[in-house]
Amino acid sequence: MKWSRALLPTLKDAPADAEIVSHKLMIRGGYIKKTASGIYSIMPIGLRVLQKIAAIIRDEMNKAGAEELLMPILSPAELWTETGRWSLYGKEMMRVNDRADRKFALGPTHEEVITDIVRSEVRSYRDLPKNLYQIQIKFRDEIRPRFGLIRAREFMMKDAYSFDRDEKGAEAVYAAMFKAYENIFTRCGLKFRAVEAESGNIGGSFSHEFMVLASTGEETIIHCEKCGCAANRERSGGKSGFTGNASEAEKPLEKVSTPKMKSIDEVAAFLKKKPSELVKTLICFVDGEPVAVLLKGDDDLNEHKLKRQMDATEVFMADAKSVEKLTSAPVGFAGPAGLKNIKIVADESLKLMKNFVTGANEADTHLQNVNHGRDFKVDAFFDLRFACEGDSCVSCGHTLNSQKGIEVGHTFKLGTKYTEKMKADFLDETGKRQTLIMGCYGIGVSRMMAAAVEQCNDAAGIIWPLEIAPYHAVITAINYQDEAIKVAADKLYGALSAAGIEVLLDDREMSAGFKFKDAELIGIPIRITVGARGLKEDSFEIAVRKTKETIMIKTGEAVAKIKELAAHAG
């Protein structure tokens, strides 16, 4: 492609509304253009990247025995009603009515649709297993779209759905998908980590997330270098090194005035204590019931753990009004002692604590030397805190590290969650009706493009891994108006194209510096400079974007060298 003919608008300044590096660089590099909030047009070179990622995904999915299909973007309300998700999904699912006023959803995911297809076509164990996938636009009306393609409302997704006759089969396909995912991210040239995860809205029994590692990622991964286990911060159950003071004698309860001290840090500083000597009391609603949750002052509540431990479907923090009503004190002064009509659950660390500080359920007042058993009764102890760096690994005891990542893939073992409700079953060898066992496997294709940029960039711009770069090479023709340069550049362009190298020829009437900056901004892995200086020596200059390494090469050897570089860069 000749640059002068491409729609490839680069920008010196990033638009004011771009916040993170991938968003800025993709807009500046002409990869994407915002059409509405959270809705982007993919510009030509952006599409090239997306298609390369998609091609790798297709290849690995096909190799793993999956079969591609394409489902409609609109799905009828009736299917969603069958699983209950028409009402459960909430506003994130965009709903539309057709001319006859029939209700449809803009597909945020396709479990219902695929299950409907499979239940009507699969009747016998002989038809199993099945693993079907599509690469398609999804729409989720996000509460707050942000970060460009990282959290867009409309996005490209690969979603696969497997159907098996038994657990053994389901686990085998899950393992195959896991392996395929590892291959996909590796082939795309990305550093990533697979972690244990919460299954969230989709549901199911277990699940993994695939994180592209990037310091700017929103997700926190807790992992163990020694045994290799890794989990999303929400899921991770590290053991804290907290030893407590359980052997201390119980001291008499004491009321202290703490005017306007609401936060743990304020109270701790005021009482000259460490935050870990305080206990925070959080009022939550667990399936509508108020619950007081106690944690060591420097720990944070992991609501997912609370939800799981209490076998609840919905957990949220109480609003200020409810807190005041339940504790008869303003927010910031809640404590377990004296609480009535409310269940009290505590993190396990409290077992090790004596003579701690809590709120007094009274404005501007805290209690010192509080002890459970004596001053209040804990209904249950659970692991409720967020694991953090420095905790020790539950499986091997080694110290845990944390990393930031961007979630680009998610695999779920769904079991019969959908197939049961939708009566998707088959007859086994004995003629008995059995429910299909399902799994689902997603990759955010467009998010992956953004995550790659987030992982691979420098001050000058994007640094694409070769496998997903829009072009392998760019020929920067300095002064293309000069006949000798034009001839040399055109010849090289033709030779590279013939050799299967995807190459962009910068034939614009721009100054050299401008073209260099543009080439670096859009992130093409290999740049070949064709200019008078090199031609005098019958040479071109080759520059590798990633290493900034430059070499002079005789014009006749350029194609071979570039082919070699392209092969190695991967």
Place this chain on the structure above:
RNA sequence: CGGGGCGUAGCUCAGGUGGCUAGAGCACUUGCUUUGGGAGCAAGGGGUCGCACGUUCAAGUCGUGUCGCCCCGACCA
């Protein structure tokens, strides 16, 4: 949905206590010069100042409403 902010040229942004013809840089067009790190000179084109209503002799500027966009939070691939 709660809190905050912003809408002026393709992009970044001035102007804002009302005042006559709305500005700058970058980008764009033409010409000349230039050509190995975001070139120089000259001449140009481009705006219903988000939209509506109101106040006023007069609104980019003040008021009300509305729409859009962004940030923080709750929520999430």
